[in-house]
Amino acid sequence: xxxxxxxxxxxVSGLACRRGDRVLFSGVSFTLQPGAALQVSGVNGIxxxxxxxxxxxxxxxxxxxxxxxxxxGLVDERSALDPALTLERALAFWxxxxxxxxxxxxxxxxxxxxDVPVRYxxxxxxxxxxxxxxxxxxxxIWLLDEPLNGLDIEAARVVERLTAEHCAHGGIAVIASHxxxxxxxxxxxxxxxxxx
Amino acid sequence: xxxxxxxxxxRDLARLLGGAQGGGAVLPILFFLAVAMIYPFAVGPDALLLxxxxxxxxxxxxxxxxxxxxERLIExxxxxxxxxxxxLRGISEEGVIAVRVLSHWLSFGPxxxxxxxxxxxxxxxxxxxxxxxxxxxxxxxxxxxxxxVAVAAITAGLRGGAALGGLLVIPLGVPLLIFGAGSxxxxxxxxxxxxxxxxxxxxxxxxxxxxAAVRAARD
Numbered sequence: 099x100x101x102x103x104x105x106x107x108x109x110v111s112g113l114a115c116r117r118g119d120r121v122l123f124s125g126v127s128f129t130l131q132p133g134a135a136l137q138v139s140g141v142n143g144i145x146x147x148x149x150x151x152x153x154x155x156x157x158x159x160x161x162x163x164x165x166x167x168x169x170x171g172l173v174d175e176r177s178a179l180d181p182a183l184t185l186e187r188a189l190a191f192w193x194x195x196x197x198x199x200x201x202x203x204x205x206x207x208x209x210x211x212x213d214v215p216v217r218y219x220x221x222x223x224x225x226x227x228x229x230x231x232x233x234x235x236x237x238x239i240w241l242l243d244e245p246l247n248g249l250d251i252e253a254a255r256v257v258e259r260l261t262a263e264h265c266a267h268g269g270i271a272v273i274a275s276h277x278x279x280x281x282x283x284x285x286x287x288x289x290x291x292x293x294x
Numbered sequence: 295x296x297x298x299x300x301x302x303x304x305r306d307l308a309r310l311l312g313g314a315q316g317g318g319a320v321l322p323i324l325f326f327l328a329v330a331m332i333y334p335f336a337v338g339p340d341a342l343l344l345x346x347x348x349x350x351x352x353x354x355x356x357x358x359x360x361x362x363x364x365e366r367l368i369e370x371x372x373x374x375x376x377x378x379x380x381x382l383r384g385i386s387e388e389g390v391i392a393v394r395v396l397s398h399w400l401s402f403g404p405x406x407x408x409x410x411x412x413x414x415x416x417x418x419x420x421x422x423x424x425x426x427x428x429x430x431x432x433x434x435x436x437x438x439x440x441x442x443v444a445v446a447a448i449t450a451g452l453r454g455g456a457a458l459g460g461l462l463v464i465p466l467g468v469p470l471l472i473f474g475a476g477s478x479x480x481x482x483x484x485x486x487x488x489x490x491x492x493x494x495x496x497x498x499x500x501x502x503x504x505x506a507a508v509r510a511a512r513d
Contacts, residue, residue: 151512154378154382155381155382156378156381156382156512157512157513158513169382169383170382171382172378172379172382174375174378176373176374176375176378177374177375178374178375178376178378178379179374180305180309180374181374182309182312191301191305192379194297194301195298195301195302195383195385196383235383237382
């Protein structure tokens with residue numbers, strides 16, 4: 099949050115995605131300024147995750163361009179935490195890589211789980227741990243893939259509140275979710291409008 | 295960036311050496327010793343024959359032992375999304391693979407060379423042969439480690455990737471085997487230099503081959 103810079107931004111124009119022989123969507127364009135949030139919605143398999151991976155630069159677009167300014171943080175269905183390590187040590191690895199960012203374990207209700215190996219955590223607990231890792235990264239751009247999956251109502255509110263704080267500090271959030279995500283002043287992108 | 299690579303190396307070493315899951319670095323070494331131990335049972339207690347062929351058996355055992363850790367080298371990190379997170383932080387796949395080759399060699403090469411001492415005793419190798427085998431392994435195991443990491447990256451995410459990886463390592467490791475074991479025959483010590491040369495080629499190629507393979511596995 100502290101690291102969110104004022105010159106962060108995402109410009110996507112004419113983006114198309116192909117999986118195998120099928121073009122999932124085409125002609126997706128949007129621009130996000132500091133403090134902006136965008137929810138990408140659509141049914142399963144429409145290409146929400148693929149869109150996030152294109153924005154992250156982890157996949158190559160079939161057509162169109164993506165321009166991102168600012169560090170990118172990604173939370174998807176994989177927590178990227180070593181299952182054999184305790185949660186504390188698994189988060190400490192990323193903290194060292196990210197230059198000592200502090201993960202907000204207390205806000206996410208993870209304090210009592212710090213000495214538990216990651217492989218014993220439930221789906222929702224892993225998701226919260228991944229959020230903690232993301233916040234510790236202090237990236238300006240958050241890409242959240244189904245961030246509320248597996249979370250109980252209380253944890254979902256916490257994630258929504260942390261995302262709102264991130265945007266209030268000039269960060270950008272792109273949320274791919276089929277569930278409602280409560281966030282003030284959030285743009286909507288219905289991927290069904292661009293499907294082939 | 296060098297601090298990042300130091301952090302990666304520490305994690306790799308803890309993961310590859312640690313016995314927390316799957317026996318760590320101990321399993322390939324035990325396998326290596328087991329091969330050296332059963333060979334005399336199979337060919338009989340002829341001391342001359344054992345001493346003459348023992349060096350070659352150690353090389354074969356080393357090549358086979360190199361196959362065991364393959365599936366733990368790249369696949370788990372790819373599956374759990376760590377490579378994606380590193381890419382987002384600007385840490386190149388080539389860099390991660392190079393660090394992985396170093397950590398894999400540290401957890402595999404020196405223990406194997408230590409285990410060669412009891413193995414040489416079991417096979418009744420002469421002091422000169424043992425010295426040549428150790429020098430050959432010093433020259434050859436870095437290449438085996440590089441080959442193992444590259445093949446692990448290429449087969450990561452494939453169904454039956456572990457078995458396929460083993461099949462790929464064996465033919466590609468044959469040059470190391472030929473020169474390494476060849477250095478044991480009379481007047482073959484130039485084989486050591488050739489073993490080291492093959493190792494250097496594998497070390498130079500592995501980060502690029504492995505990095506490209508990890509990127510290709512994303513699509």
